[in-house]
Amino acid sequence: MRCPSKKDWVLFYYQEKDSLPREILQNHLLSCLACRNDYAALSGFLSRVERKNIQISEFELDKIIATATKPAARPYEWIRRLKEQIAENLARAKPLIYKPQFIMITIVIAILAAIAPFTIYKPVRLAQEDIAEVEVELALDDNSNLDILSELLGPEDFNENYSGLSIA
Amino acid sequence: MHINKEEAFKELIESFLGGNPDAFVKIATLAHADILNIVYRYLGNLEDAKDALQEVLIKIHRNLQSFRSASRFSTWMYRIAVNTALDALRKRKSQICLKDRYLKDTKELSSQKENIEPYREMMIKSAIAQLPRRQKNVFILKHYQGLTIEEISNVLGCSASSVKTHLSRAALALRNKMEGKV
Numbered sequence A: 001m002r003c004p005s006k007k008d009w010v011l012f013y014y015q016e017k018d019s020l021p022r023e024i025l026q027n028h029l030l031s032c033l034a035c036r037n038d039y040a041a042l043s044g045f046l047s048r049v050e051r052k053n054i055q056i057s058e059f060e061l062d063k064i065i066a067t068a069t070k071p072a073a074r075p076y077e078w079i080r081r082l083k084e085q086i087a088e089n090l091a092r093a094k095p096l097i098y099k100p101q102f103i104m105i106t107i108v109i110a111i112l113a114a115i116a117p118f119t120i121y122k123p124v125r126l127a128q129e130d131i132a133e134v135e136v137e138l139a140l141d142d143n144s145n146l147d148i149l150s151e152l153l154g155p156e157d158f159n160e161n162y163s164g165l166s167i168a
Numbered sequence B: 001m002h003i004n005k006e007e008a009f010k011e012l013i014e015s016f017l018g019g020n021p022d023a024f025v026k027i028a029t030l031a032h033a034d035i036l037n038i039v040y041r042y043l044g045n046l047e048d049a050k051d052a053l054q055e056v057l058i059k060i061h062r063n064l065q066s067f068r069s070a071s072r073f074s075t076w077m078y079r080i081a082v083n084t085a086l087d088a089l090r091k092r093k094s095q096i097c098l099k100d101r102y103l104k105d106t107k108e109l110s111s112q113k114e115n116i117e118p119y120r121e122m123m124i125k126s127a128i129a130q131l132p133r134r135q136k137n138v139f140i141l142k143h144y145q146g147l148t149i150e151e152i153s154n155v156l157g158c159s160a161s162s163v164k165t166h167l168s169r170a171a172l173a174l175r176n177k178m179e180g181k182v
């Protein structure tokens, strides 16, 4: 049998398994001197990595719990909470950027944003043009009306009464 | 985490949500050792670990209302502990400063090498502090806290195979770093 990987031995030490069942690894240790030596070194090292639990006194724990449950003891709590919430939401939103749906939606919004000025504002511009056209026509009508009036009244009377109005 | 402890948490949470504030004191008392043990492994000293423990208890107290009993309380608690410890590490000026501090400590200790245990512990602390974040997370939860691969994958929100890979990388990296030093 081929020697198991280093990963297999680490998981064997922690009594977890990867691809190989525990019994196979145990049997391999009995039959392979190289792996036996390697595993002895690895397990020796890991067992020397201190595992003792950290402890605090009951008094200290009571103090910590009392502080933790008393919101008034923490000034500007709401600012901290708000900051935390924003940070959390940002962290949650981050992976969204990498999703294809997000990219698609962004592209669609960008295209719409590029097209929108030409489609949404066009009717407004046309309406304004129409108003201007009517205004010009009305002005021209006014001028022709003045012409008729001037002919009817004669230039003297006309100038006397309507001298403020110009004739195009 | 022990199943009985999980059951105890469940009952206490129900009691707390039912309007009994004393139940939180019991939750905190039951949970504090596990939380302290985790944050200490990240922060490397008891004072910072106590601050982080307080921070974790504040977050639990504040968010217990929104905790969904569909997930295990211990998984949720470990996640908060890991994130709080990582936050505290980020708040420290930089990881380099931390490394420098450990190196300074180890230099001081190496001058008195006859006291081999504290020296070795300091070297291991330093080596763990220098591990990449994911390897550090997995190693602390497995080696010190004894969680299963599945529990770790739930706490960290990654796949079991990724947990296995990071665990083996962490263990081998630590061993390589410590080789010939202790």
Ligand SMILES: [Zn+2]
Pocket: A002, A003, A004, A028, A032, A033, A034, A035, A036
């Ligand atoms: Zn072998």
